[in-house]
Amino acid sequence: MIIADRKPFDEIKELTSKAKNILIAGCDGCVAVCLAGGEKEVALLASELRMQRKMDGLEGEVEEIVNVRQCENEYVDAMRDNVEKADLILSMACGVGVQTIAERFPEKLAYPALNTKFMGRPVEPGVWKENCEGCGNCILHLTGGICPVARCSKSMLNGPCGGSKGGKCEVDPEIDCAWQLIYDRLCKLGQNDMLAKLMEPKDWSTSWSGGPRRVIKESARE
Amino acid sequence: MRSGSNLEKVLSSGHFAVTAEIGPPKSCDPDVIEKKADIMRGIVDAVNVTDNQTAIVRTSSIAGGVIAIRRGLEPVVQMTCRDRNRIAIQSDLLGAAALGIKNILCLTGDHQSFGNHPQARGVFDLDSIQLIDMLRRMRDEKKFMCGEEMTVEPRFFIGAAENPFADPFEFRVMRLAKKVMAGADFIQTQLIYNVEKFARWMEMVRDMDLHKKVYVMAGVGPIKSAGAARYMKNKVPGMDVPDEIVERLQAASDPKEEGIKICLDIINKVRSIEGVSGIHIMAIEWETSVPDIVERSGLLPRPSLN
Numbered sequence: 001m002i003i004a005d006r007k008p009f010d011e012i013k014e015l016t017s018k019a020k021n022i023l024i025a026g027c028d029g030c031v032a033v034c035l036a037g038g039e040k041e042v043a044l045l046a047s048e049l050r051m052q053r054k055m056d057g058l059e060g061e062v063e064e065i066v067n068v069r070q071c072e073n074e075y076v077d078a079m080r081d082n083v084e085k086a087d088l089i090l091s092m093a094c095g096v097g098v099q100t101i102a103e104r105f106p107e108k109l110a111y112p113a114l115n116t117k118f119m120g121r122p123v124e125p126g127v128w129k130e131n132c133e134g135c136g137n138c139i140l141h142l143t144g145g146i147c148p149v150a151r152c153s154k155s156m157l158n159g160p161c162g163g164s165k166g167g168k169c170e171v172d173p174e175i176d177c178a179w180q181l182i183y184d185r186l187c188k189l190g191q192n193d194m195l196a197k198l199m200e201p202k203d204w205s206t207s208w209s210g211g212p213r214r215v216i217k218e219s220a221r222e
Numbered sequence: 223m224r225s226g227s228n229l230e231k232v233l234s235s236g237h238f239a240v241t242a243e244i245g246p247p248k249s250c251d252p253d254v255i256e257k258k259a260d261i262m263r264g265i266v267d268a269v270n271v272t273d274n275q276t277a278i279v280r281t282s283s284i285a286g287g288v289i290a291i292r293r294g295l296e297p298v299v300q301m302t303c304r305d306r307n308r309i310a311i312q313s314d315l316l317g318a319a320a321l322g323i324k325n326i327l328c329l330t331g332d333h334q335s336f337g338n339h340p341q342a343r344g345v346f347d348l349d350s351i352q353l354i355d356m357l358r359r360m361r362d363e364k365k366f367m368c369g370e371e372m373t374v375e376p377r378f379f380i381g382a383a384e385n386p387f388a389d390p391f392e393f394r395v396m397r398l399a400k401k402v403m404a405g406a407d408f409i410q411t412q413l414i415y416n417v418e419k420f421a422r423w424m425e426m427v428r429d430m431d432l433h434k435k436v437y438v439m440a441g442v443g444p445i446k447s448a449g450a451a452r453y454m455k456n457k458v459p460g461m462d463v464p465d466e467i468v469e470r471l472q473a474a475s476d477p478k479e480e481g482i483k484i485c486l487d488i489i490n491k492v493r494s495i496e497g498v499s500g501i502h503i504m505a506i507e508w509e510t511s512v513p514d515i516v517e518r519s520g521l522l523p524r525p526s527l528n
Binding site: 153154155156157158159160161162163164165166167170171172177180183184195196198199200201204 | 308333336350355384
C-alpha cells in the first residue's frame with residue numbers, strides 16, 4: 001500500500017492560516033491502514049487545528065469528512081456538499097487523493113496534510129518499510145523476491161557494494177542490505193547461479209524516467 | 223595492448239606496479255593538483271584521480287587527470303555512477319579519451335548522503351559492473367551502450383574496485399569474477415589492514431583462477447595516529463582495521479613514523495601473496511608520505527617503458 005506520514009503541525013498551521021472554512025478530508029484506503037489519514041487521524045488534526053485557530057483568534061469552521069477512497073472520482077464527487085462550504089480542503093490522503101480533489105473541485109484550494117512516502121508495508125507495529133518503486137518492469141523473480149531497485153540505496157543490480165557490513169547498509173544501519181538479503185535467500189533456494197549472472201542495465205523508460213505513465217486496459221474501456 | 227597506457231605496460235611486462243591516489247581540491251585551484259602530481263612524479267606508474275570522493279564536490283576527475291598529464295604523470299581517472307546517467311558517462315568518457323586519458327577506474331560511487339550535498343538526487347542509472355561492461359563494449363566493439371557504432375573508439379585500460387572486507391565475504395570473489403567477466407583489466411582493492419583476511423580472499427581469487435585474468439592491485443595506506451585508525455575502524459564504511467594496528471599506533475612515541483612502518487609491513491606481506499600484481503597507495507591528505515613509502519619498500523626506480 002501507499003505509506004504516508006502527517007506533516008508537522010506547524011507546517012499545517014502555516015498552510016491553513018489564510019483560510020476561513022476548512023474541510024479536512026481523510027481517506028479510508030491505504031492512509032487509514034498506515035495510521036496517517038483515516039477517521040481517527042482526521043478527528044485528531046481537526047481538534048488540534050480548532051484549538052490552535054481559536055488561540056490565534058481566527059474565524060471560521062473546521063469540518064471533517066472521510067471517504068472510501070480519495071483517488072476515485074465517484075467517491076470524491078460525493079463530497080460536493082461539504083466542499084461547497086469550505087474555502088480550503090486539507091487532504092489527509094496520499095498525493096493522488098490531493099490531486100483528485102484539486103481536479104474535481106477546480107475552484108477550491110486543495111492542500112496536502114500528509115507527506116506521501118512510498119509503496120511498502122508494516123514490518124512491525126508502528127514501522128513501515130519501502131518495498132516497491134514502481135519501476136514498471138518487475139525483476140523480483142531474478143532476485144529472490146527482494147527488490148534491489150527499491151531496497152538497495154544505490155539501486156544496484158549487481159550488488160552488494162563495498163559498504164555492506166553485517167547485513168546492514170552503509171547509508172543507515174537501520175537499513176538492511178538488500179543484496180545480503182538477496183544473497184541469503186538465493187542460497188537458501190539453491191539458486192546461487194543467479195548471483196554469478198551479469199544483470200544487464202535496466203531499461204528505465206518504463207519507470208518515471210520515461211515521463212508520467214499511464215496504464216490502458218482495452219477490455220475495461222467503453 | 224588494449225590502451226597502451228604506462229600502467230598497462232608495467233603490469234603486462236610483469237613488473238610490480240605502484241599507483242597512488244590524489245584527490246582534487248574543493249576549489250578550481252590547479253596548483254593543488256600540480257603540487258600533488260609533482261610529489262608523485264617518478265615515484266609511481268600512474269596517479270589515481272578521485273571523482274568527488276565521499277560525495278563532496280571537487281574539481282572533476284577528468285580535469286584533474288588532464289592537469290596530471292600536463293605535469294608529466296599518467297592518470298587513472300575515476301568514474302562513478304552516482305552523478306551521471308549513461309548518456310553523461312559515455313560523453314565524459316569520449317571527452318576523457320580525446321584529452322589523452324587512458325586508464326579509467328569504474329565505481330558505483332559513495333552514496334550522496336555522505337557528502338556535502340545530501341539533498342542531491344542520486345543517479346545510479348548503472349552500477350559499476352554495468353559501467354565496466356559499457357566501457358569494454360565501447361573499446362572492443364566500438365559501440366555505444368545503445369548499440370550504435372562509433373568511428374573512433376576510446377582505448378581504455380579498464381579498472382574496477384573490490385572490497386575483500388565487506389559482506390557477504392563468500393560473495394566477494396564471485397562479484398570480482400563478474401567484474402572480470404564484464405571486462406575489468408585491473409582491480410584496486412579497499413585499503414588493507416587485515417592482511418590475514420586479504421590473504422584468505424586472495425586464496426579464493428586463485429581458486430577461481432581470477433589472478434590470471436585480471437591484475438590485482440592491493441590497496442594500502444599509512445595511518446597518522448591511533449585516533450585516525452579508530453575513526454577508520456568505526457566510522458568508515460567497509461573498513462577492517464584490526465585492534466593490533468590501533469594499539470601499535472597508540473604505543474608509538476612517533477605515531478606518524480609508526481604509521482609508515484605499518485604500511486611498509488603490509489606492503490611487504492601483500493607482495494609475497496601470489497596473484498598480487500601491484501599496490502595502490504591511498505595516503506589521503508598525506509600525499510607527501512608516498513615517496514618515502516615507495517623508496518623504503520624498495521620499489522624505486524620505477525620502470526621506464528616506451
